[in-house]
Amino acid sequence: MALLAETSTGPGPVLVSLQAVQDRFGYVPAEAVSLIADACNVSRADVHGVLTFYADLRTSPPPDVPVRLCAAEACQSVGGRELKRDWERRCGESAELAEATGADEPVFCLGNCALAPAALVGGVLVGRATVEKVESMVRGSLQGSP
Amino acid sequence: MTVWFVPRDSAARSVGADEVADALVDHGHTVVRTSSRGLLWLEPLVERVDDDGARIGWSNVTPDEVTGEGVLSTFVGRVEDIDFLARQDRWIFERMGITDPIDPEDYLAHGGMVGLRAALAMSASDVVDTVIDSGLRGRGGAGFPAGIKWRTVAETPASPHRGEPATAPAHKYICVNADEGDSGTYADRMVMEGDPFLLLEGMAIAAHAVGADRGIVYVRSEYPDAISVMTQAVDIARANGWLGEGILGSLVSFDVEIRIGAGSYVCGEETAMLESIEGRRGMVRTKPPLPAIEGLFGTPTVINNVLTIASVPSILARGSSAYAALGTDASHGTQVFQLSGNVARGGIVESAFGISAHELVYDFGGGTLSGRGVRAVQIGGPLGAYLPSDRLDVPMGYETLAESGGMLGHGGLVVFDDTVDMAAQARFAMEFCAEESCGKCTPCRIGSVRGVEVIDRIRGGEDAAFHEDVLRDLCEVMTDGSLCAMGGLTPMPVLSALDNFPEDFQHAAGGE
Numbered sequence: 001m002a003l004l005a006e007t008s009t010g011p012g013p014v015l016v017s018l019q020a021v022q023d024r025f026g027y028v029p030a031e032a033v034s035l036i037a038d039a040c041n042v043s044r045a046d047v048h049g050v051l052t053f054y055a056d057l058r059t060s061p062p063p064d065v066p067v068r069l070c071a072a073e074a075c076q077s078v079g080g081r082e083l084k085r086d087w088e089r090r091c092g093e094s095a096e097l098a099e100a101t102g103a104d105e106p107v108f109c110l111g112n113c114a115l116a117p118a119a120l121v122g123g124v125l126v127g128r129a130t131v132e133k134v135e136s137m138v139r140g141s142l143q144g145s146p
Numbered sequence: 147m148t149v150w151f152v153p154r155d156s157a158a159r160s161v162g163a164d165e166v167a168d169a170l171v172d173h174g175h176t177v178v179r180t181s182s183r184g185l186l187w188l189e190p191l192v193e194r195v196d197d198d199g200a201r202i203g204w205s206n207v208t209p210d211e212v213t214g215e216g217v218l219s220t221f222v223g224r225v226e227d228i229d230f231l232a233r234q235d236r237w238i239f240e241r242m243g244i245t246d247p248i249d250p251e252d253y254l255a256h257g258g259m260v261g262l263r264a265a266l267a268m269s270a271s272d273v274v275d276t277v278i279d280s281g282l283r284g285r286g287g288a289g290f291p292a293g294i295k296w297r298t299v300a301e302t303p304a305s306p307h308r309g310e311p312a313t314a315p316a317h318k319y320i321c322v323n324a325d326e327g328d329s330g331t332y333a334d335r336m337v338m339e340g341d342p343f344l345l346l347e348g349m350a351i352a353a354h355a356v357g358a359d360r361g362i363v364y365v366r367s368e369y370p371d372a373i374s375v376m377t378q379a380v381d382i383a384r385a386n387g388w389l390g391e392g393i394l395g396s397l398v399s400f401d402v403e404i405r406i407g408a409g410s411y412v413c414g415e416e417t418a419m420l421e422s423i424e425g426r427r428g429m430v431r432t433k434p435p436l437p438a439i440e441g442l443f444g445t446p447t448v449i450n451n452v453l454t455i456a457s458v459p460s461i462l463a464r465g466s467s468a469y470a471a472l473g474t475d476a477s478h479g480t481q482v483f484q485l486s487g488n489v490a491r492g493g494i495v496e497s498a499f500g501i502s503a504h505e506l507v508y509d510f511g512g513g514t515l516s517g518r519g520v521r522a523v524q525i526g527g528p529l530g531a532y533l534p535s536d537r538l539d540v541p542m543g544y545e546t547l548a549e550s551g552g553m554l555g556h557g558g559l560v561v562f563d564d565t566v567d568m569a570a571q572a573r574f575a576m577e578f579c580a581e582e583s584c585g586k587c588t589p590c591r592i593g594s595v596r597g598v599e600v601i602d603r604i605r606g607g608e609d610a611a612f613h614e615d616v617l618r619d620l621c622e623v624m625t626d627g628s629l630c631a632m633g634g635l636t637p638m639p640v641l642s643a644l645d646n647f648p649e650d651f652q653h654a655a656g657g658e
């Protein structure tokens with residue numbers, strides 16, 4: 001793989017290679033583990049260990065419009081817990097929303113703590129997030145996608 | 147045609163700055179995307195130059211308030227006269243909100259590279275002495291004197307990567323810790339998005355001082371805009387001779403690489419960060435060896451936080467004595483405080499140490515966003531103490547905060563109003579530790595899980611007095627038995643909640 005030829009030669013290549021594979025495919029397919037192990041000259045167990053340590057690295061394809069609601073203190077102070085509860089309720093009402101956004105994966109701090117609560121909707125940072133705002137962005141993104 | 151300045155900071159973008167910039171362009175205006183002033187409750191804050199050459203601004207602009215004539219939203223007057231900004235003492239944030247972050251000409255026109263030129267005119271050991279004299283201490287939280295750390299690296303000979311033959315090329319590294327995972331902190335992000343050359347200039351000064359040839363900025367993946375700006379800035383800096391072979395015509399050669407984290411809080415701990423950069427699981431290393439002697443790939447390594455390195459250019463430019471004169475006896479210079487959470491005016495306050503938490507929360511922050519009373523302020527991130535509202539007169543400084551049972555951490559203040567359930571906050575601290583522990587130390591890995599259970603028992607009224615003893619005992623084991631701050635400091639928010647707000651634990655225990 002040309003991709004790995006590039007990432008496996010520098011210092012500390014395993015994590016960089018996993019990140020490159022995920023950038024390309026959206027997740028790390030199971031067959032990539034042994035390819036990365038060979039390219040970096042480490043064991044498959046080493047690659048598996050790194051793959052399972054980091055919250056960002058995923059082993060299945062991501063949802064169409066991932067929604068991540070910040071679960072940390074600054075967002076809690078202005079209703080982050082309630083936002084998460086209400087969003088989950090909304091997804092419970094709408095199978096379409098639930099399927100498009102997948103299960104909420106907790107994220108601790110998006111660095112937007114002065115304009116909390118913060119959310120990341122399809123990779124776009126939202127300040128002063130509300131259920132309505134998140135839903136309209138998800139729906140807008142679904143309509144915009146082919 | 148009027149030129150309008152619209153921030154490109156991701157906080158401003160999160161409340162519509164891009165749409166406002168587009169609307170201005172649609173109406174025939176010229177737009178320059180700048181960094182943010184850090185007056186985040188006003189974002190999007192749109193500015194233009196008035197007839198006297200001063201910047202005037204309009205706050206909380208929405209796209210439908212943009213017309214062919216200008217902007218119709220709330221006029222805030224001269225931006226530099228806004229009390230929140232006028233009362234600050236900006237060293238690190240001196241260009242913030244003013245310049246285009248990736249325009250090298252703009253950087254030079256506003257004082258950029260003065261510090262690096264001054265440093266290159268000095269011997270390496272004089273640069274180290276200047277940083278020691280300034281009294282600059284690590285802004286990541288530990289507060290270790292930056293110049294002393296630099297001196298250790300300067301005095302340690304460069305070495306090949308671990309496992310390579312002795313004849314292989316020898317290196318020293320400057321590693322900037324930009325894994326800003328603390329809730330309530332965003333100053334590192336703003337520096338990287340808003341003034342990336344400042345960080346690179348500081349790294350080049352450090353490289354000259356200690357004899358390093360390689361630099362790495364480890365940025366958390368949650369900051370995509372910072373990653374993109376830093377990556378562009380490295381290329382532009384190379385093209386301008388600010389990085390690479392013979393920086394600014396000197397004999398110093400130094401290059402920088404941007405590395406991206408992968409969603410792990412513990413990788414903000416310096417040795418876990420080294421493991422992550424080396425491509426492994428982010429497990430904490432035992433010390434010694436100190437990273438300054440045996441750090442990244444086994445070579446001598448300076449590890450500094452973004453704000454530490456970003457303080458250096460202005461120290462070189464304005465002089466160490468001017469910097470050392472600011473602040474308190476043991477905490478010199480300025481700190482970039484970050485106001486967030488339930489606060490009316492959230493944003494950046496760069497001020498000399500010694501300012502009180504009360505001044506920050508009330509005079510700058512304007513109290514809570516909800517308009518209710520302040521009940522608690524968590525200072526220093528998720529591992530920092532919750533201070534009750536009647537103890538906010540503590541002057542901000544490393545030792546002063548420690549004496550009052552708290553810590554400065556990375557300078558974040560998260561405000562909570564009187565609706566907060568402090569037992570729930572204590573529980574969250576344990577939950578967060580369980581989620582993010584690297585797993586190396588048992589008190590942290592297992593203790594945090596047990597901590598959640600014990601707090602649930604106390605809140606459930608199940609033999610509360612006994613379980614409070616268990617919780618305190620557990621906290622002691624975690625504090626004394628963990629290698630790094632993750633397990634070692636998680637007890638701080640837990641015990642501060644328990645000690646300062648015992649009624650929340652009892653209230654829950656009584657059942658509603």
